[in-house]
Amino acid sequence: MLDRDVGLDIAARLFWERGYEGTSTADLTKAMGINPPTLYSMFGSKEELYRQALDFSIARENSRRLEILRSNLPVREALSLYLYDIADGDTQPNKPRGCMVSTAVLQHAEENASVARMTAALREASIQTLKARFDRAVEEGELPAQADTDTLARFYGAIIQGMSAQACDGACNARLKALIDLALTAWPGKRST
């Protein structure tokens, strides 16, 4: 009998590479080495499997990143490490390019609207996580009280989405990090050059 986490790992990888609409249940059952009825008894449906595969992957990747944000590092340092970690995730060898969530199900058939809402909600949650860290920085005096933490969070969210898109198009790790370094110069505060 197939281990549930192994199955989710295989499914996540397929969905990551080919997207929701580009992955068929036949692809999934073949990669997992199971028959269709087993997939449906274990995971319910293709959409349910996608949701569970997303949850599974996020649970594994997010703890490390949340720790960076929860740490006592200066907010700008924490943000930098956070983005670097995402850039690393976008360009892992022998893994699909880009992020499984950032650029998933943006254009889609009508029948997949509920799946698109799901990934959109995950992206919004990730932006809110950044905003919460920036709000904390305001409370702790690291950012001025009038700082627009919402726009800051959406700006770095856009960088994360742009990195994923460019990684899908073949960008290497160094390029993404150069992009991050430039994005960090938009951080509030004085600048030397």
Added chain:
Amino acid sequence: MLDRDVGLDIAARLFWERGYEGTSTADLTKAMGINPPTLYSMFGSKEELYRQALDFSIARENSRRLEILRSNLPVREALSLYLYDIADGDTQPNKPRGCMVSTAVLQHAEENASVARMTAALREASIQTLKARFDRAVEEGELPAQADTDTLARFYGAIIQGMSAQACDGACNARLKALIDLALTAWPGKRST
């Protein structure tokens, strides 16, 4: 007989909203009011039609944007107007959200790899267009000689892709423009605040 440009306009809109994989030839023929054989005699195949619809849309939208870049405006002003125009395109009423190219065919089934290469090439071309404008700025002394125009172009390219993703997720025009304004503070040069 269906006018060719009308057909391309209808196809472009469908592909824009639903993506390449999410749009069926039945959707296309129905929206155009033609029968399948007519579609294939006029456009060759679904992939050819997508290519032609992309060319058609780009030809229409890009001239205005290229004029902004070709103008004698200071490079930072030109860039600002260019990005604002894209933000407007991402949030037009009664049109699909986001950009038809920026966030298209990022994840895809293997059989659609050639389509993905096509949209990736279009994105790269748009980045090279930005880089060319920045290189001109170096030549004309608006930017220091050691400015990294390639990274600058990829950075604003990432902003364009992030805006498209967030527009797909429901972001309004004002939010995208706030994001642009913040991204422009990463432009080389001294800053007041």
Added chain:
DNA sequence: TCATTAAAATAGCGACCCCTATAAAATTGT
């Protein structure tokens, strides 16, 4: 050992995919 339960595999449902051979209708030229 044999009946009973649980697991896996097969076969196939109706619907849709991209695309095309063929038939019907409309247009044209004389």
Added chain:
DNA sequence: ACAATTTTATAGGGGTCGCTATTTTAATGA
């Protein structure tokens, strides 16, 4: 007006989609 040509519509081929009823195999308990 009638034949030749072009355009439109129908029908369907070969395949895959997500999903499931049914059968076969394997594991379990008395």
